[in-house]
Amino acid sequence: MSTTYREYIDQLNQEHTPGFYEQFKDIFKRALGVFLYDISGNPYLDCMSAFSAVNQGHCHDRIVAALVQQAGLMACTGQKIKNDVTPKFLKFLCELIGFDQCFMANSGVEAVEGGNKLARKYAFEIMGLPMGQGKIIVAEHNFHGRTSLALAMSTDQSSKRGFGPFPEGFIPVPFNDIETMKDAVERNPDVIAICIEPIQGEAGIIIPDGNYLQQVRDLCTKKEILFIADEIQSGLSRCGELTACSLFNVKPDILLLGKALSGGMLPISAVLANKKVMVAINERGVHGSTFAASPLASAVAREAVQVILDEKLCENSTRMGKLLREGMRSIESPLILDIRGKGLMTGITVDPKISQKDLQRELYEQKLITCPAHEHFRIAPPTCANQENIHQIVDGFKNALAQI
Ligand SMILES: Cc1ncc(COP(=O)(O)O)c(C=O)c1O
Numbered sequence: 561m562s563t564t565y566r567e568y569i570d571q572l573n574q575e576h577t578p579g580f581y582e583q584f585k586d587i588f589k590r591a592l593g594v595f596l597y598d599i600s601g602n603p604y605l606d607c608m609s610a611f612s613a614v615n616q617g618h619c620h621d622r623i624v625a626a627l628v629q630q631a632g633l634m635a636c637t638g639q640k641i642k643n644d645v646t647p648k649f650l651k652f653l654c655e656l657i658g659f660d661q662c663f664m665a666n667s668g669v670e671a672v673e674g675g676n677k678l679a680r681k682y683a684f685e686i687m688g689l690p691m692g693q694g695k696i697i698v699a700e701h702n703f704h705g706r707t708s709l710a711l712a713m714s715t716d717q718s719s720k721r722g723f724g725p726f727p728e729g730f731i732p733v734p735f736n737d738i739e740t741m742k743d744a745v746e747r748n749p750d751v752i753a754i755c756i757e758p759i760q761g762e763a764g765i766i767i768p769d770g771n772y773l774q775q776v777r778d779l780c781t782k783k784e785i786l787f788i789a790d791e792i793q794s795g796l797s798r799c800g801e802l803t804a805c806s807l808f809n810v811k812p813d814i815l816l817l818g819k820a821l822s823g824g825m826l827p828i829s830a831v832l833a834n835k836k837v838m839v840a841i842n843e844r845g846v847h848g849s850t851f852a853a854s855p856l857a858s859a860v861a862r863e864a865v866q867v868i869l870d871e872k873l874c875e876n877s878t879r880m881g882k883l884l885r886e887g888m889r890s891i892e893s894p895l896i897l898d899i900r901g902k903g904l905m906t907g908i909t910v911d912p913k914i915s916q917k918d919l920q921r922e923l924y925e926q927k928l929i930t931c932p933a934h935e936h937f938r939i940a941p942p943t944c945a946n947q948e949n950i951h952q953i954v955d956g957f958k959n960a961l962a963q964i
Pocket of ligand 1: 611667668669670672703704705706757761762790791792793794818819
């Protein structure tokens with residue numbers, strides 16, 4: 561072969577798929593715990609965690625075992641066939657998170673779709689709004705996924721370019737600005753819901769002020785509109801709790817979970833709400849999905865969540881996150897402008913005069929897999945990361961910044 565193996569794989573990618581993502585240069589072959597191993601066996605510490613899908617660590621043995629066992633028993637039947645795995649999982653998840661009911665979906669964006677549909681149906685059936693009316697307030701710089709609905713919610717013009725027309729009915733307001741949000745609700749009597757990420761992930765780990773989420777909750781309660789919390793990234797130990805909402809002592813009306821709900825094993829997501837909301841959609845045939853709520857998805861999610869509890873990943877995330885931010889602050893580089901976070905969800909703002917790509921490359925040389933988000937860097941290793949891993953991340957940043 562005249563080309564190297566890596567060039568050959570690059571060629572296949574170029575020929576056979578659109579280039580949505582800029583990829584790291586090496587080919588990876590194995591993932592275990594907090595590490596990704598390239599084809600030559602070199603370990604890289606994963607500070608991206610598949611965008612927070614592998615909080616439990618890559619290829620967790622218990623989740624793999626649950627997957628294999630259920631896959632060999634009964635994987636996917638369609639939801640017309642009753643099984644005894646899914647209802648038990650739903651009871652477990654509802655009781656754990658504190659809601660009456662839940663319906664499952666596949667990817668995170670499908671939970672966003674489900675949460676939106678639920679809110680709109682609630683507005684029609686319960687609030688009595690005429691069909692096709694009702695606005696949902698969203699936050700600027702949100703990220704809810706990549707379907708046309710999620711793009712309609714987005715304020716990122718570059719991700720929307722060329723893709724319209726989009727569904728209507730969203731009003732963006734600045735995140736963490738309760739007065740503008742209140743104003744938007746006052747000026748638009750047809751607002752039916754507010755849908756936000758309690759901690760903005762893709763925007764660069766933006767933590768709201770201490771009482772912001774409570775104020776959003778109070779506003780929703782006062783105006784009798786729904787609070788939808790997209791915790792697809794912030795949930796399930798990432799921020800140091802099962803939900804970021806619980807970190808701030810608030811309870812949304814509709815909660816969206818995804819990503820770590822399967823420990824990265826399968827696309828599994830969930831929409832949770834109490835019966836008084838869920839009743840709006842409790843009708844044969846109004847919603848569904850072939851793969852969602854399969855016995856396989858339910859068995860995997862059951863084990864993935866149990867691992868979070870058994871291994872005390874929320875507590876670990878809180879402790880390791882604190883250690884990480886302390887370590888990062890000790891670097892004292894003029895290139896680091898801000899460090900913030902909750903649990904192992906840390907955002908770092910670096911001086912805009914250094915190139916994000918250069919820093920990412922230097923970090924990669926330090927065997928750290930990182931992912932910039934706009935002018936920020938996200939550091940989100942699996943929430944099972946230990947002290948040694950955290951020191952490796954801090955040292956890697958120190959060395960990388962020194963090279964820039
Ligand atoms: C907050 C949030 N919502 C929704 C999504 C979409 O999830 P998925 O990529 O699984 O569709 C993401 C993905 O990054 C996310 O961070």
